[in-house]
Amino acid sequence: MSKTIINIKNLHASVDGKAILKGINLEVKAGEVHAIMGPNGSGKSTLSSVLAGREEFEVTDGEVDYLGLDLLELEPEERAWEGLFLAFQYPVEIPGVSNMNFLKTALAEKAKHKGLEPVSSKDFLKLVKEKSQLVELSDKLKNRSVNEGFSGGEKKRNEIFQMAMLEPKLSILDETDSGLDIDALRIVANGVNTLKNAENATIVITHYQRLLDYIIPDFVHVLHDGKIIKTGDKTLALELEERGYDWLVKDLV
């Protein structure tokens, strides 16, 4: 049996006193891909933010075990050092900070806190070369300021490039497919599939079935109003594509 990467139990979270996550239960094991689908506003990004440790979300109940650690007790950067990666729905621009400098800093900080030697410039450049090919990121983009002036698709590709560089154990992709044309979608999916192995796990958040043609999920969960209301295999995604979410919601009442 493969080991559990993350186990979310009865997770409740709110922002500004408004409850958004209302009891999430989800276990993800090594080697698995889980898709989380659901209408806009159902709490998908909130779930990813809470797992990444964003402070404005208050966890009001529940627990999260991540590789044997109490995830909710860790600072966001500590979660990152432990291999949790979030590909943002809206990647942030950092003017004047080159992509390379940003990643080098990230790798150096992680090495420092893991008590490892920082990666040498030579190895770093080798890694950059290898990983950027994966998502077909041009040299021009690599050397530009982080996400500054990137198109929507370039930003998403840059997220997957960063993910490749950081070699996470758990990757959460928040609507990485939105705003991508079909070619970019294929590139991103190909990157994700290449990085997938028996030791790591991926949570793919999306509200289109489209991405799941390329990244085949082991499980599909439907999130509605802060709760997972249905879980199935990849055929559930197709069903949702055809019928929408309403039939599931009606079932609830």
Place this chain on the structure above:
Amino acid sequence: MGMKYTEEDLKEELKTKEYEFGFTTDIESDRAPNGINEDIIRFISAKKEEPEWLLEYRLNALKVWQKMVEPEWAHVTYEKPKFQDISYYSAPKKKKELKSLDEVDPEILKTMARLGISLEEQKKLTGVAVDFVIDSVSVATSFKEKLGELGIIFCSFSEAVKEHPELVQKYLGTVVPTGDNFYAALNSAVFSDGSFCYIPKGVRCPMELSTYFRINDSGTGQFERTLVIADEGSYVSYLEGCTAPQRDENQLHAAVVELIALDNAEIKYSTVQNWYPGDKNGKGGVFNFVTKRGICYKNSKISWTQVETGSAITWKYPSCILKGDNSIGEFYSVAVTNNYQMADTGTKMIHIGKNTKSTIISKGISAGNSHNSYRGLVKIGKGATNARNFSQCDSLLMTDRCGAHTYPYIECENSTAQLEHEATTSKIGEDQVFYCKQRGISEERAISLIVNGYAKEVLNKLPMEFAVEAQKLLEISLENSVG
């Protein structure tokens, strides 16, 4: 009082005269009694064995200053210095005279080390001549011989008065006249020491000339005087850096810097400034009132680059008078204020000659409860045909409690001028910080990355090794500052 005023005369006078401030020190003292008046000026001038013309210059400045009123500004409030409680001259004890840089005060070494640059490294850095000004008197000079071979003069101001009086007399006060402003007048009366630099015709100075200043003695005002002359067709890059140890008392610093770029000459003047800004509650800290100005003759260029992180109060407008046709003035500035610091900085670009160009890039960073103001003047004179200016003033706010203010003034008397102005204000994004954290970059490193990215255009203008130092300085100044 006769024209030949000796120390003996002074001693005599001190015994008898009305010293309202409890002056008992004997003339052997290396410290002037507190207060300012004609006798103090004579004391300073005598101590420094100055020529008559310089004593006259000082006495005239005192008269001018006494008639002036201390200025007030909208966004800078502070307890006014008590000018009669300050000692206007203090020399280091003789035994402190340093034969080598290794004998420098450990405090300096510590600060340098924290900035990642130890003095030993400094010394080794090729192409950097370091001239220390510790408490008003130069105590160490290096690389002098090498410079001497090229005819470059780089020495303390006092030394220049002794060795090159004709140059000092010709240029002193020609860019910043005595009556220019309250603090310039005060400086002209009581300036203690500073640096002097002369680059002869056609000479390209092969190394960065660098001076480290610091305040040493408690309660000692600092009145540095700097004069840089680049003769026709010459080039020099000059760096001024300051480190100051912590202290409780407010300290007044009123420097005057004059730059002269003769025809076809270029001066790059960079400052990394780190005066003690006061503690978290705004107590203590240095008052920094500086007059910096350069004059450009034909086809010449002056660039001011500054990274300001220090001082309780900073009031500073490095400026360029673009007198000669085709001359260029540049101002690149990063000013950081934190806690209760107040800064009112900016520049003046005075276009007089034809085809003159100026560029202003100002990056303000406000944190804590601080106030950071940019005040700039671009003036295009009648004769300044085809003058051009580009100004960009950006403000970055680290908290909701700090303030950024921008006051760009334009006076244009020639319709052929092309002026562009851009301004932005942004709050440091929690989104940006979180994004960095999610990638494993701790908050402090994240802020440093973001801030250095924001200030990059200016940092890039600094000489390499100082850019590194400046980045560290920004990092230290903004520790725990997002909120």
